[in-house]
Amino acid sequence: KAGVTQTPRYLIKTRGQQVTLSCSPISGHRSVSWYQQTPGQGLQFLFEYFSETQRNKGNFPGRFSGRQFSNSRSEMNVSTLELGDSALYLCASSLSGAEAFFGQGTRLTVV
């Protein structure tokens, strides 16, 4: 059974640019969540989607947005990148929002 796939694995962007990250969940999973992981703050929840609807949103500025498609694949977008957005972005999928299985993450570096 294929796991959660995130692309790309690594990204380097310049301040002020925008970036889109992609996540393909485990087949059959309809819930997709996004997390930001940094050494100082640990893992922090960004948002969660279920059947194309955002059910929960964390305490992040509006520059962070996401969406989910009808095939459950999800994307997150960060606009007007700041140095502090450098982090490992993790996607997790679950059947209904409980037990979550994570992808390998996208390492974003903002320079």
Next chain:
Amino acid sequence: EDQVTQSPEALRLQEGESSSLNCSYTVSGLRGLFWYRQDPGKGPEFLFTLYSAGEEKEKERLKATLTKKESFLHITAPKPEDSATYLCAVNSNSGYALNFGKGTSLLVTP
């Protein structure tokens, strides 16, 4: 507001030396407590879910237990390959987010 505190922050063990990691939590209605293992540069790997006080789960050298205020991850006779960061997270009635602790970095030396 949900809070999760893990201790110790770091732990160094000799191979075969058993120990426990602690996860203390305060939530407004626990829906589930989760343990993950994370290796450097990789995503967290799911280990266990615990739903109610008194519940226990085991997997190889790991055993997770749950009370109304905390969870323990017991590691019996650890091996060097058990070296990783162990993360605890809770899900509460307030939504579908996982609220993570900062983790315990475990190093097992031969």
